[in-house]
Amino acid sequence: MNDTELGQRLARRLDPCVDNLDPRVLRRLEAGRELAMEHLREPVAALATAGGTARMPGPLTGAFRHRLFLPAAVLLLGLVTIYLWQGAGTSANDGEELELLGDELPINAYLDKGFQQWITPAMQR
Amino acid sequence: MARVGLVTALLAALLVFAPACARADDALTWNQLSASQREILQPLAKEWDSLEPDRRERWIAIARKYPTLPPDQQDRVHQRMKHWAALSPAQRAEVKELYKQIQQLPPERRREILQKWSEYEQFPSALKDALRAARERK
Structure with missing residues (x-):
C-alpha cells in the first residue's frame, strides 16, 4: 500500500466523524491544512496521523532540488576555477623555466652569493 | 540531501584528483618517451627515471616548447638541463x-x-x- 492509498483509507474512516468535531478543533485542523498546503511544493509525502504529521523523504524534485542547485553550482564553479588556475599556473611555470634556462645569464650566476651581492646596488637603484 | 552530497563530493574528488592522475600519466619512463623527446631531453637520460613525476612532467612540457626557441637559446637550454635537474627545489x-x-x-x-x-x-x-x-x- 502506498502513501496515497493509505491517506485515502484514513480519510474514509475519519470523514464521518468530522460533523461531530468541536469548532475549535476544526479551526486548528484548518490551520494545519493551510500550513500543509504551504509545504506542498516540497517533495515530501506528508502522512497525517492521529498524533501529528510524519514526513517521509521523497525524491529530489521541485523546490528541494532548486534549493540545493545554487550552492552545488557555486561549488562546482569554484572547483573548475581552481582546476583551470592550476593548469594555467603549471603552464606559466614551464614557460618561465624554459626562458630561464635559455637566458643569457647562466644558472651559476643566480645562485652565486657573491654575484648577488655585486648586483645589489644595480637592483636597488 | 545525502544523495546530492555524495554526488557533489564525487565531483569535487574528480576535479581535485584529476590533475594528479593526469600528472601520473605524464610520468613516462625514458623508454616511453618519443624519439624527438629523447633527443631534446638527452642530457637527462641517465637520471630521467629517478626524477619526480612532477619534474618529468615539467621537462616534457619544456621539450614541447623547446623547438620554438631560437638555436642559440636551444643550445643554452640543452647545456643547462643537467645542472637545473640537479638543483634542490629551494635552489630552483x-x-x-x-x-x-x-x-x-x-x-x-x-x-x-x-x-x-x-x-x-x-x-x-x-x-x-x-x-x-x-x-x-x-
Whole structure:
C-alpha cells in the first residue's frame, strides 16, 4: 500500500466523524491544512496521523532540488576555477623555466652569493 | 540531501584528483618517451627515471616548447638541463625569484646586470669570497 492509498483509507474512516468535531478543533485542523498546503511544493509525502504529521523523504524534485542547485553550482564553479588556475599556473611555470634556462645569464650566476651581492646596488637603484 | 552530497563530493574528488592522475600519466619512463623527446631531453637520460613525476612532467612540457626557441637559446637550454635537474627545489626557487626580479628591470638595467656578470667572472677568488661573505652577513 502506498502513501496515497493509505491517506485515502484514513480519510474514509475519519470523514464521518468530522460533523461531530468541536469548532475549535476544526479551526486548528484548518490551520494545519493551510500550513500543509504551504509545504506542498516540497517533495515530501506528508502522512497525517492521529498524533501529528510524519514526513517521509521523497525524491529530489521541485523546490528541494532548486534549493540545493545554487550552492552545488557555486561549488562546482569554484572547483573548475581552481582546476583551470592550476593548469594555467603549471603552464606559466614551464614557460618561465624554459626562458630561464635559455637566458643569457647562466644558472651559476643566480645562485652565486657573491654575484648577488655585486648586483645589489644595480637592483636597488 | 545525502544523495546530492555524495554526488557533489564525487565531483569535487574528480576535479581535485584529476590533475594528479593526469600528472601520473605524464610520468613516462625514458623508454616511453618519443624519439624527438629523447633527443631534446638527452642530457637527462641517465637520471630521467629517478626524477619526480612532477619534474618529468615539467621537462616534457619544456621539450614541447623547446623547438620554438631560437638555436642559440636551444643550445643554452640543452647545456643547462643537467645542472637545473640537479638543483634542490629551494635552489630552483631562489634562481626563479632572482630571475623574476631581473626580468622586471628595464632593458638597459638588465644589460647592466649581464655586464656585471662578465666583470664578476674576471674577479679574483679572494674578491668573490669577500662579496659572498658580505652577502652571508646580511
